Amino acid sequence: MSTQSKAILASAPNYPDHSPGSNWSLENISVPNDLKDGELLVDMLASGICHTDLISTGVPGGTPGFPYPYVAGHEGSGYVKAVGPGVKKDIKVGDPVLLSFAHCGQCESCEQRHPAYCSAFFPLNIYPVEDVFKAEDDSGVAGKFFGQSSFAKLSVVKESSVLVVRDLVTDKEELKLFAPLGCGIQTGAGATLNVAKPEERDRVMILGVGGVGLSALMAAKMLGCEQIIAVDRVKSRLELAKSLGATHSIDTTGVEDLTATFKEITGGRGPTVVIDTSAYVPLMKAAYNSLAARGTFVFVGANLDPAFNMELGITQHMMNGTRLLGCAEGDSLPEEFIPQLIKYQREGKFQLDKISKFYKAEDFKNALHDMHTGEAIKPILTW
Numbered sequence: 084m085s086t087q088s089k090a091i092l093a094s095a096p097n098y099p100d101h102s103p104g105s106n107w108s109l110e111n112i113s114v115p116n117d118l119k120d121g122e123l124l125v126d127m128l129a130s131g132i133c134h135t136d137l138i139s140t141g142v143p144g145g146t147p148g149f150p151y152p153y154v155a156g157h158e159g160s161g162y163v164k165a166v167g168p169g170v171k172k173d174i175k176v177g178d179p180v181l182l183s184f185a186h187c188g189q190c191e192s193c194e195q196r197h198p199a200y201c202s203a204f205f206p207l208n209i210y211p212v213e214d215v216f217k218a219e220d221d222s223g224v225a226g227k228f229f230g231q232s233s234f235a236k237l238s239v240v241k242e243s244s245v246l247v248v249r250d251l252v253t254d255k256e257e258l259k260l261f262a263p264l265g266c267g268i269q270t271g272a273g274a275t276l277n278v279a280k281p282e283e284r285d286r287v288m289i290l291g292v293g294g295v296g297l298s299a300l301m302a303a304k305m306l307g308c309e310q311i312i313a314v315d316r317v318k319s320r321l322e323l324a325k326s327l328g329a330t331h332s333i334d335t336t337g338v339e340d341l342t343a344t345f346k347e348i349t350g351g352r353g354p355t356v357v358i359d360t361s362a363y364v365p366l367m368k369a370a371y372n373s374l375a376a377r378g379t380f381v382f383v384g385a386n387l388d389p390a391f392n393m394e395l396g397i398t399q400h401m402m403n404g405t406r407l408l409g410c411a412e413g414d415s416l417p418e419e420f421i422p423q424l425i426k427y428q429r430e431g432k433f434q435l436d437k438i439s440k441f442y443k444a445e446d447f448k449n450a451l452h453d454m455h456t457g458e459a460i461k462p463i464l465t466w
């Protein structure tokens with residue numbers, strides 16, 4: 084037995100067509116009613132689009148070799164429709180849930196409350212599982228991307244990806260707004276609050292102010308950092324960054340010497356913290372070279388290309404006492420960090436509403452277009 088539903092299917096990338104979503108289409112699918120151990124059926128209300136959905140589906144640059152077609156989407160909110168066997172969390176049919184990344188719960192990182200570094204992170208999240216859904220012609224469609232594949236009206240979700248919010252969220256509108264907390268927002272906010280941990284005297288520079296960068300920025304504003312510098316090449320994003328607490332902004336369009344510009348804006352001293360969400364190596368390198376002594380550089384920007392690399396001079400690194408920190412998913416423990424972000428949103432310290440824009444699921448191409456031009460920072464699809 085199965086239930087008819089709809090989902091956005093990603094087919095194998097059509098190189099050289101790299102336009103966002105060129106290989107995505109909204110299709111009728113069916114979802115099995117017989118859940119496996121530790122699975123839930125979630126009736127999706129909203130799904131946030133995150134950059135990783137685009138890079139993993141091969142636009143641009145991509146990762147051919149995934150089991151296409153598959154359903155991406157790794158930020159979502161909805162209501163539990165069925166609970167499979169062996170689910171250990173306290174979850175009932177009808178419960179509102181937010182979706183985040185999957186983790187094994189047993190490895191060293193999971194046991195030490197750092198599930199973003201789960202030893203099984205890649206297989207559990209990045210690689211879609213075959214034959215979760217069925218297409219109209221009865222062929223298999225892969226799913227459980229990040230344990231959830233939230234780009235589906237009805238999806239099979241792994242227990243570890245689910246956060247029950249029955250005591251946290253008051254209504255449907257809130258549940259829609261909170262859909263992206265499980266990846267992009269917690270990644271940015273966590274890069275600041277859990278990883279870089281700047282203090283008031285810090286000069287924090289954020290490379291790329293999309294959804295992740297602006298979340299990092301709002302967190303830096305919350306900590307009262309002396310300087311918060313937004314760096315981007317899209318004017319509207321920089322304007323928004325200012326309204327959300329950036330003290331300075333740099334439009335990199337046409338700037339020849341980025342390192343000198345980064346030094347100059349910090350009074351010649353250089354930033355003490357750089358949070359990179361751009362994954363654009365020339366920009367990262369320039370920012371690294373501008374860092375103040377004992378500065379911190381946080382790698383957040385993702386690129387699945389194995390050649391993604393940045394060369395560093397070890398002597399400069401050693402003499403400068405620089406700290407290089409990797410950061411996946413904001414090093415957050417979703418069941419504690421997401422409720423904290425909801426609290427900050429209610430207190431007005433976080434302004435998720437200012438960076439979100441809602442689209443009907445069938446209008447996903449408009450959402451991707453607006454994400455690309457900067458008109459939408461965090462597009463949220465509603466089902």
Ligand SMILES: [Zn+2]
Nearest residue numbers: 187190193201
């Ligand atoms: Zn683990």
Ligand SMILES: [Zn+2]
Nearest residue numbers: 133135266267
């Ligand atoms: Zn993401």
